[in-house]
Amino acid sequence: MATEEYHLARRRQVADAVERLIAERGFEGVTMARAAAEAGVSVGLVQHYFSSKDDLLRYAYTRVTERMLARALHRAEELAAHRGSIRLALRESLAERLPLDEARRAEWRVAFAFAARAVDLPDLAAVRNRTEAAIRDQLAQAITNGKECGEVPAETDARSAAVGLLALVEGLGLHTYLDPALPAPVVLAELERALAGVLPGECRHYG
Template sequence: MPRIVDHDERRNRIARAFQRLLAAEGFAAVSFSRVAAEAGVSVGLIQHYFTGKDALLRFAYDDAGCRMSERVRVRVRAGEAAGLPIARVLLDSLVELLPLDQERDLEYRVRQHLQAQALHHGGLAEVARRAGGDILRHVTTVIEHGKECGEVDPGVDAVLAARTILATVQGLADQVALSGADAFPARDALGRVIGTVFTGGGGVPDR
């Protein structure tokens, strides 16, 4: 019988190897031969699935994003099941974007490399814009929900507030990546900014 090949498993194995090298060495230093050695496959197999490093970066970015999104969904479901305030659920979910452990640090570095390459590559720029638009819409929707539930003042511009919160997330993520997860209380800092928007639900979200 012919051997059944799991193409998804192969792509994911290659992507995870690429992510590890990308996080450790940077985009310019990573070659298909380095990825092949890390993944335990041939260069030819990588070329079979990916036309170049940009295509591999896009797939690796989507893979990392899917893992992050799943953790966010778990956080949201848990918060809703526990009856937590919307502000607290938002805080818990956005903390998943901060590089506070090895997995989240790897995902942060993959995002940063895609953003950097997107400045010079139209296809990658579209991927970055789409991802940014998705998270902006998510946070905006949460803020609108907060208005309906009395946690956010009705006069708040939800889109502007969402952009402010996400800009804070990005700035904190950069600081954590450079200074280390224990350098300062990033979660508390983010909670204070969210608390300036969600003023009707008890102020700054608890830890």
């Protein structure tokens, strides 16, 4: 009965409830009692599986970032298989991080809430930095591939370019989320412009 599998499932059950709470009421809306209620369990259970609230939050954030990363990797593989242009691949995977529809808005809100708290909580910052670095590597790899087939100028520093693209997407995300007056086409056009800056060429081979 003490299966590890079972324990893991309970931890996830609570962590998922935390995500839902953040999406609905923001970070401030998360309390031990509410997390328990949302997960349909008792406060005692939550305490049993997490040594403190910080521990719970760190676990929940790790889950969020792992999911984001897994999606990025999956998408990269998918596109490698289909051999589309690198620029197209980058556009897709970057645009996916923008809060342009309700589902993405909810996800974005959760991820951003954690990022904002990471400014004060080094634990969360560490989780975040690890993930961002992995995503940057992913982007940098794609850009490097682009060099080989002429989509990207040889003198481009792939790692720097990845930093810039990722930062742009995060900034655009914040604006998009907060300012309903900002039209989505403008946001996407700016992403496109930035991509054009990095990948002036086009090619059909990938990887």
